[in-house]
Amino acid sequence: MSGLDSNDLEGSEPENFEPEIGVRAILLSTIAPSVIVELLIKSQPSLLNTAFNKDPLTLKRQRPMRIKQEIKQSVKKQARSSLPQVNEPVGRCVPRASNINITSAKAASQGHIALSRVTDMAELSPDEDAIIKNHVLTDSLNHLHDRLRDAESIFESRLVSYDGAVDDLDQLYRKAISSLLYILQGEDAALNLRSRISDQNVDLDLADLYKHLRKGKGNFRYDHYRPLIRLVIQRPSTETGDVGKWNIDVWKAVFTLISTVSRTTPPATVPPSFHGTPVRFTSSSQRGSEQTRELVEAKIFEEIQDCTHRDVEGFFAKYFEGRAWSEQADVISRRVLDSQNDGSWAQFPKPPTEHDVRSWWFRFQDEFLLDARGVYFSTKSKSELVGSDADRQVDLLLKARSAPDRQGKHDWRDIRVVGELKKPENEIKTKATLLQMGRYVREVFKAQPTRRFVHAFAVCGTKAEAWVFDRSGLYSSGSFDVCEHQERFFQMIVGYAMMSDDELGLDTFMTRSGGGNNMITVERAGGGETTVRLDPNPLSVQYAIVCRGTACFLAEADEGVQAVAKFSWVSDKRALEKDLLNKACERGVRGVAKIIGHQRITDIAELRSGLTFGQRHHFPRTAPSSAASSFSLPQSGDSRSRSCSQLRGLSIGGKKTGRKRRSSDKATQPFKRSRSSSQLSEKGKENELAFSVQSMHRPSLYDKHDELYNNRILRCLVISPVGRPIYEYESPLELLKALCDAIKAHRSLYLKGNILHRDISENNIIITDPEKADGNFGMLIDLDLAKEVGSGRSGARHQTGTREFMAIEVLLNVDHTYRHDLESFFYVLIWQCARHGWKRSNRGKEKPKKCLLTEWYTGGYDQIANAKRGRMDVNGFEDVLLEFPPEFNCVKPLCRELREDLFPYCRGLFVGTPVKSEILYDPIIQAFHKAIEDIEK
Numbered sequence: 001m002s003g004l005d006s007n008d009l010e011g012s013e014p015e016n017f018e019p020e021i022g023v024r025a026i027l028l029s030t031i032a033p034s035v036i037v038e039l040l041i042k043s044q045p046s047l048l049n050t051a052f053n054k055d056p057l058t059l060k061r062q063r064p065m066r067i068k069q070e071i072k073q074s075v076k077k078q079a080r081s082s083l084p085q086v087n088e089p090v091g092r093c094v095p096r097a098s099n100i101n102i103t104s105a106k107a108a109s110q111g112h113i114a115l116s117r118v119t120d121m122a123e124l125s126p127d128e129d130a131i132i133k134n135h136v137l138t139d140s141l142n143h144l145h146d147r148l149r150d151a152e153s154i155f156e157s158r159l160v161s162y163d164g165a166v167d168d169l170d171q172l173y174r175k176a177i178s179s180l181l182y183i184l185q186g187e188d189a190a191l192n193l194r195s196r197i198s199d200q201n202v203d204l205d206l207a208d209l210y211k212h213l214r215k216g217k218g219n220f221r222y223d224h225y226r227p228l229i230r231l232v233i234q235r236p237s238t239e240t241g242d243v244g245k246w247n248i249d250v251w252k253a254v255f256t257l258i259s260t261v262s263r264t265t266p267p268a269t270v271p272p273s274f275h276g277t278p279v280r281f282t283s284s285s286q287r288g289s290e291q292t293r294e295l296v297e298a299k300i301f302e303e304i305q306d307c308t309h310r311d312v313e314g315f316f317a318k319y320f321e322g323r324a325w326s327e328q329a330d331v332i333s334r335r336v337l338d339s340q341n342d343g344s345w346a347q348f349p350k351p352p353t354e355h356d357v358r359s360w361w362f363r364f365q366d367e368f369l370l371d372a373r374g375v376y377f378s379t380k381s382k383s384e385l386v387g388s389d390a391d392r393q394v395d396l397l398l399k400a401r402s403a404p405d406r407q408g409k410h411d412w413r414d415i416r417v418v419g420e421l422k423k424p425e426n427e428i429k430t431k432a433t434l435l436q437m438g439r440y441v442r443e444v445f446k447a448q449p450t451r452r453f454v455h456a457f458a459v460c461g462t463k464a465e466a467w468v469f470d471r472s473g474l475y476s477s478g479s480f481d482v483c484e485h486q487e488r489f490f491q492m493i494v495g496y497a498m499m500s501d502d503e504l505g506l507d508t509f510m511t512r513s514g515g516g517n518n519m520i521t522v523e524r525a526g527g528g529e530t531t532v533r534l535d536p537n538p539l540s541v542q543y544a545i546v547c548r549g550t551a552c553f554l555a556e557a558d559e560g561v562q563a564v565a566k567f568s569w570v571s572d573k574r575a576l577e578k579d580l581l582n583k584a585c586e587r588g589v590r591g592v593a594k595i596i597g598h599q600r601i602t603d604i605a606e607l608r609s610g611l612t613f614g615q616r617h618h619f620p621r622t623a624p625s626s627a628a629s630s631f632s633l634p635q636s637g638d639s640r641s642r643s644c645s646q647l648r649g650l651s652i653g654g655k656k657t658g659r660k661r662r663s664s665d666k667a668t669q670p671f672k673r674s675r676s677s678s679q680l681s682e683k684g685k686e687n688e689l690a691f692s693v694q695s696m697h698r699p700s701l702y703d704k705h706d707e708l709y710n711n712r713i714l715r716c717l718v719i720s721p722v723g724r725p726i727y728e729y730e731s732p733l734e735l736l737k738a739l740c741d742a743i744k745a746h747r748s749l750y751l752k753g754n755i756l757h758r759d760i761s762e763n764n765i766i767i768t769d770p771e772k773a774d775g776n777f778g779m780l781i782d783l784d785l786a787k788e789v790g791s792g793r794s795g796a797r798h799q800t801g802t803r804e805f806m807a808i809e810v811l812l813n814v815d816h817t818y819r820h821d822l823e824s825f826f827y828v829l830i831w832q833c834a835r836h837g838w839k840r841s842n843r844g845k846e847k848p849k850k851c852l853l854t855e856w857y858t859g860g861y862d863q864i865a866n867a868k869r870g871r872m873d874v875n876g877f878e879d880v881l882l883e884f885p886p887e888f889n890c891v892k893p894l895c896r897e898l899r900e901d902l903f904p905y906c907r908g909l910f911v912g913t914p915v916k917s918e919i920l921y922d923p924i925i926q927a928f929h930k931a932i933e934d935i936e937k
Contacts, residue, residue, distance in 0.1 A: 123252070124248065124251070124252060124255075128193055128194075128251070129248065131189055131192045131193055132189050132193070132247060132248055132251050133244065133247075133248075135187065135188035135189040135192060136189075136243070136244075136247050137187060137189070137247055137250060138187065140183045140186075140187075141180075141183060141184075141232050141235065142235070143183075144176070144179055144180055144183065144232065145232070145233060145235075147176045147179060148176055148180065148229050148232055148233050149233050150176070151172060151173050151176040151177075151222075151229065152226070152229055152230065152233060154172065155173070155222055155226070173220070173222045173225075174213045174214070174220065176229075177213060177222075177225050177229070178210055178213045178214055180225075180228070180229065180232065181206050181207075181209055181210040181213070182210055184206050184254065185203045185206045185207055185210065186203075187203075189202075189251060190202045190203040190206060190254075191203050193251070195258070196255060196258070196259060196922075196926075197258060197259060197262050197918075197919065197922055197923055198916065198918045198919060198922060199918050199922075202254065202255075202258070205258045205262075206254070206258070209257075209258065209261060212261075224257060224260050224261055225257060227253045227256070227257070228250065228253040228254060228257050231246065231249055231250050231253055232250065259923075262919070262923070293439070295858065296390075296439055296442070297435040297436070297438070297439060299544075300435055300438040300439065300442065300545065301431070301435060303544060303545055303546040303547070304434075304438065304473060304474060304545070304546060305619060306616060307472060307473025307474070307546055307616070307709055307710070308434070308473055308474050308475070308616060308617040308619075309473070309474070309475040309476070309613050309614070309615075309616060309617060309708070309709075310465075310475070310476050310478055310617045311476065311477070311478030311614070312475045312476065312477070312478070312611050312612065312613055312614075313611065313612035313613075313614070314610050314611045314612055315466065315468075315475070315476065315477040315478070315611065316466075316477055316488065316491070317610070318610045318611060319455075319466070319468070319495065319503070320491050320492060320495040321491075323495075323498075323499075323503065324500075325495075325498035325499075328494075328498065329490075329491060329494040329495055329498060330491075332368045332369075332490065332494050333487055333490040333491060333494065335368065336364075336368065336486075336490055337486060337487070337490075348360070348462060348482055348483055351423065352423060352425075352459075352461050352462055353423050354395065354421045354422065354423055357421050357459060358378055358395065358396070358421060361376060361396065361493075362376065362378075364493065365497075368494070369494065369497050372401070372494070372497035372498050373400060373401060373497065373498055373499070373500070374398045374399065374400060374401065374416055374417070374496060374497040374498070374499070375398065375399055375400075375401050375497070376396055376397070376398055376497070377396070377397050377398075377399060377410060378394070378395060378396055378397070379393045379394050379395075379397070379410065381393065384408070384409055384410055385409070385410050385411075385412065386406070386409045386410070386411050386412075387411040387412035387413055387443075387447050388412055388443050388446070388447065390443070392439065392440065392443060394415075394418055394419075394420075394440055395419055395420050395421040396418070396419035396420075396421060397410060397415050397416075397417065397418055397419065398415070398416045398417035398418075398419075398496055398497065399414045399415060399416060400414065400416060411447070412443050412444060412446070412447035412448075413447045413448060415444055415447075416455070416496075416499075416504050416506075417454075417455045417456065417457070417496045417504070418437060418440040418441060418444065418454070418455075418456045418457075419456065419457045419458070419459065420433060420436055420437050420440075420456075420457070420458045420459070420460075421458075421459050421460075422458070422459075422460040422461070423460070423461060424460060424461055425460050425461025425462055425463040426460070426461075427458075427460040427461075428458060428460040428461070428463040428464075428465055428479045429479065431619060431620065433458050433460065434458075434474075437456045437458060437467065438469070438474075438545060440456065441454045441456055441469045441545055442543065442544065442545050445469075445544075445545055445549065446541055446543050448506070448507070449538055449541040449542070449549065449551030449567070450507035450510065450551060450567050451505055451506060451507060452470065452505045452506070452507065452602065452607060452714070453468055453469060453470040453505035453607060454468070454469045454470075454505055455467070455468055455496060455499075455504060455505065456468075456469060457492065457496075459482070462481055462482050462483050463479045463480070463481060463482070464479065464480060464481075464482050464489055464492065465477060465478065465479040465480070466492050468505075469545055470505075470604060470607060470608075471545070471546060471547065471548070471549050471569040471604065471712050471714075472546065472569075472604045472709045472710045472711070472712050473546055473709055473710075474545075475608075475611070475613070509601050509602070510534070513533070516536055517533045517534060517535065517536060518533070518534040518536055518553075519531055519532065519533050519534065520532055520534065520565070520599065520716060521599070522596075522597035522598055522599040522716055522718055523597055523598055523599060524596070524597050525578075525582075525595040525596060525597060525598070530557060530558050530596075530597055532555045532556065532557050532563070532565060532596075532597060532718050533555065533556045534553040534554070534555050534565050535553055535554040535555070536553075537553075538551050538552060538553050539552040539553060539554060539564065539725065540552045540725055540763055542763075547569075548568045548569050548570055548712070548784055549567070549568060549569045550566065550567070550568040550763070550782065550784070551566070551567045551568075552564050552565070552566045552567075553565045553567075554722065555718055557596050557597065557718060557720075561596065561720060562720065562721070562722045563596050563718050563719060563720045563721075563722060564593075564718070564719055564720070564722055564723075564781075565716060565717070565718045566716070566717045566718075566719065566781075566782070567601075567714065567715070567716050568714070568715060568717075568782075568784055569604075569712035569713065569714050570712060570713055570715060570784050571710055571711070571712055571713075572603065572711045572712070572713050574784070574785070574787075575786075575787060575788070575791070576715075577715075577717055577782075577783045577784050577786070578595055578598045578717060580755055580783045580786050580788070581593065581594070581595050581719070581783060582595065583753060583755065583788075584749055584753040584755060584783075587752050587753045587754070588748075588752050589745075589748045589749050589752050589753040589755075590744070590745060590748045590774065590776070591741055591742065591744055591745025591746075591748055591749075591774075591776050591778075591779050591780060592745055592748075592749055592753075592779065592780050592781075592783075593719040593720065593721070593779060593780075593781050594719060594720055594721075595717065595718070595719055596718040596719060596720055597717075597718040598715065598716065598717050598718065599715065599716045600713060600714075600715050601714040601715065601716060602713075602714050603711055603712060603713040603714065604709065604710070604711050604712050604713075605711045608709075613708045613709070616708070719781065721768055721769070721772050721773045721779070722768075722772075723766030723767050723768040723769075723773070723778075723779060723781075724766060724767045725762065725763065725765075725766060725767075726738055726739070726742075726762050726765040726766065726767060726778070726828065726832065727762050727832060727836050728767065729767060729832065729836075729840060730840070731840075732833075732887065732888055732890055732891050732935065733932065733935045733936065734767060734777070735829075735832055735833075735891075736891070736894070736928060736931055736932050736935070737777035737778065737932060738765065738766075738767040738768075738777050738778030739765065739778060739825065739828065739829055739928065740777070740778070740925065740928035740929070740932065741776045741777045741778040741779065742765045742778040742779060742780050742825070743822070743825055743921075743924060743925060743928070744925060745776070745778075745779055745780045746760070746780060746818075746821055746822075746825070747917075747921045747925075749780065749786075750789070750818050750917065751917065754788055754789045754790075755783070755786050755787070755788055755789065756786060756787060756788075756789055756816060756817075756818060756821065757780060757783065757785075757786050757821055758785045758786055758787065758816045758820075758821065759782060759784065759785040759786070760805060760821045760824035760825055760828065761802040761805040761824065761828065762802075762805070762828050762831060762832070763782070763802070764780060764781050764782040765778060765779075765780060765781070765828065766778065766779055766781055802857075803856065803857045803864055804827065804831060804853065804856040804857040805824045805827045805828055805831070806824065806827075806864075807819070807820035807821075807823040807824055807911075808823070808865050808868050808869055808872075808911050809911055811861050811864055811865040811868075812861070812865055813861075817913040818913070818917055818920075819902075819912075819913040819914065819920060820913070822902065822920055822921070822924060823902055823911075825924075826895075826898050826899070826902055827856070827868075829891070829894075829895065829898070830853070830880060830895065831853065833884045833885075833888045833891055833895075834851065834852075834853055834880060834883040834884055835851065835853060837884060837885045837887065837888045838885050841885045841886075841887040841888075843885050843887075846885070847885075848883055851883060852871065852879060852880055852883060853880070853883070855867035855868075855871070856868060856871075869909055869911075872899060872902075872903045872909060873909065874899075874905075877895075877896070877899055881895060881896075890931075890934065890935050891931065893931065893934075894927055894928065894930075894931035897923075897927045898924060898927060901920060901923050901924055901927065902920070902924075
């Protein structure tokens with residue numbers, strides 16, 4: 001660019017003035033005249049028109065140099081003296097002319113820009129310092145002096161507001177900065193310095209920035225580059241300045257620039273894919289005081305809405321006929337109906353109020369069931385039920401006659417069957433009745449985590465229906481009239497009381513020792529069998545019905561080896577966890593559990609054998625009592641949400657299958673998932689994935705040929721080492737060390753093992769003793785949902801997960817990537833501080849009554865995704881940090897840095913997955929290291 005001699009500014013007698021058209025034009029006097037005119041025409045046409053009485057198009061046809069000279073003359077004529085100087089904040093864009101000190105203008109034009117001290121720059125390691133001193137910057141940067149000074153002059157003058165002229169200014173800045181980056185790439189120091197953000201040298205980091213600038217993509221901010229530009233402009237002479245210190249400051253500024261821009265520049269991303277396993281939530285998030293009827297039932301409905309079957313053929317034959325006790329039950333039934341007994345017992349109460357039916361039930365029990373294995377009870381108050389942190393009251397429950405005496409209390413651990421009584425007979429088919437039973441069954445599964453299935457029944461008026469709940473859903477006998485089908489009714493009442501533990505669904509695959517421990521025989525990892533002793537109290541359980549039902553117990557294997565035994569119901573379509581763990585071990589993965597033994601126990605198809613299933617139950621379209629239970633699926637091109645039933649013309653229950661199938665039938669059609677045209681067009685975007693709730697799809701409803709239920713297999717896996725759940729940390733330092741090592745384990749599993757975990761939550765990260773865990777303070781467990789990268793879709797119907805830890809894109813049904821797991825790690829950290837931190841700091845009573853993080857697990861998919869998106873905005877995130885107890889203030893800087901790494905801002909919150917995984921792994925792990933060092937100091 002051509003410059004202007006300093007003599008051009010002579011004759012400006014007043015030092016302070018406010019010209020009508022703006023003294024900023026003087027600061028532009030070192031820029032090519034054509035650039036001045038172009039910028040003025042775009043940004044200040046009215047001022048030009050006033051000054052020259054000519055419209056912009058006429059001005060543009062005149063010679064640029066003449067226009068510049070006229071501008072200068074106009075400034076001199078309109079100059080005034082004694083006007084105050086206005087100091088405006090750097091970087092602010094002002095849409096009108098304002099006061100500028102002419103002395104600054106002279107200094108700028110002569111290359112003597114007053115530079116403020118560059119602060120907060122990266123510190124150098126000894127190796128970096130040595131490399132920089134051995135490879136001083138060449139004189140090549142001198143050729144950029146005028147170009148960089150011109151860019152800085154324009155920015156400092158703020159002549160042009162950031163409106164219509166922004167693109168021109170951006171291009172001017174980008175070209176100047178691109179030249180600087182291009183030259184720095186070729187410097188010897190850049191070729192030898194190691195990158196701090198990726199596995200490469202600084203020259204390649206600079207090349208990435210250069211390429212990004214030249215493509216003109218992303219959210220460009222000149223002020224990010226300004227410290228480096230100012231340093232280059234003020235390069236000292238070899239005679240008068242400290243060139244060595246300047247040389248070091250330049251490279252410090254380079255490191256700072258690379259770190260800053262890497263957080264705000266979206267890298268090349270993995271195109272979003274929508275072919276993965278649909279996500280389903282469970283009711284496991286509701287605990288403690290949050291287990292209100294409304295919230296829990298809403299979540300239970302999400303679990304059961306498409307896996308409920310009514311009137312299953314063969315139900316009574318399977319559960320109430322042909323049993324060892326069937327003949328005895330028939331005898332009782334005949335006695336009840338015997339005419340010599342005047343038939344009084346066959347007379348059901350009229351009207352059948354709850355009180356009268358309950359009284360009738362217990363009189364029947366006293367008369368005919370005194371020798372039965374089970375005993376019916378009722379609860380009169382919520383205090384009579386113990387073993388849960390939620391208040392419940394059950395109309396009828398069945399316990400073993402041999403159950404321990406609990407001083408008039410009933411423990412959920414002892415309950416074998418639950419029953420619901422209602423007066424109106426139309427309640428037998430309502431969703432409300434089913435969900436009420438679901439709440440009771442959920443408590444049974446929680447208290448008895450290795451239970452295979454649970455019996456339940458409802459009697460509404462003179463209508464009755466028997467149910468079975470298991471980990472794949474629920475199914476019933478169909479409702480019947482107790483007066484018209486008296487024999488069947490008595491068969492049900494007597495049958496429940498006489499059923500064996502196996503028929504009731506208890507965990508008969510374990511034996512009980514005299515010391516109270518449970519024992520199970522498993523296959524050794526190296527062959528053969530071994531018996532493992534389990535502590536009766538679980539380490540962790542999953543609070544849900546239709547799920548994997550994961551439960552972990554402390555265990556002792558051969559030679560006193562301490563281990564953990566995990567029981568879980570996993571889809572038969574998924575890769576076996578033991579196989580993935582073996583592959584991880586073979587591939588040198590660090591920080592993942594080792595296998596001691598394993599055992600296949602049973603599966604849903606076996607438990608349901610002999611039954612014939614027809615269509616899934618058709619629930620009404622009306623939403624459950626809580627809006628939180630509904631979920632919506634936006635249409636492409638329509639920002640309004642619509643219900644799934646509206647979109648597909650279906651109820652939530654799905655379509656008819658057209659025929660009944662026995663439980664052993666297998667579906668032949670793959671699960672299909674639709675994608676909108678907007679999704680397909682977005683797939684090829686290279687460098688950004690703008691967040692949009694409306695552009696993503698929910699998990700699809702089941703198609704016509706889907707399998708009728710998910711065949712889950714119950715397996716036991718014994719692993720080591722032993723650890724504590726991450727939420728039982730004893731200090732912020734222990735929490736950060738465990739999480740840091742767990743993230744390293746995830747990186748090793750992904751990069752070395754080629755395995756993606758896909759289920760990061762507080763339940764799958766353990767705190768370990770580094771002396772017993774190969775130096776690890778934390779490890780990853782539970783690969784039930786993991787898969788080998790590139791292995792294709794598993795075919796499982798659903799991928800259940802813990803919603804509070806799910807990544808935003810996973811909530812929107814985008815296929816899982818490593819970045820989503822890293823986002824989940826971040827949510828785990830936030831959760832431990834804001835939710836568990838008060839208890840861990842002995843401040844439980846001070847915990848805020850209302851927690852912002854409640855938004856992360858209440859509501860539908862859209863609501864949770866939007867809530868997380870809002871909280872990841874810089875302002876919303878600071879509100880989340882306010883919920884940390886004082887002891888966790890030391891973790892806040894780490895949380896802020898992780899948020900910037902995971903959620904850079906580019907025309908919206910950026911949630912895409914970088915192709916290069918080190919772009920996220922490296923800065924995240926480095927941030928943990930720094931936070932740990934700061935706490936240890």
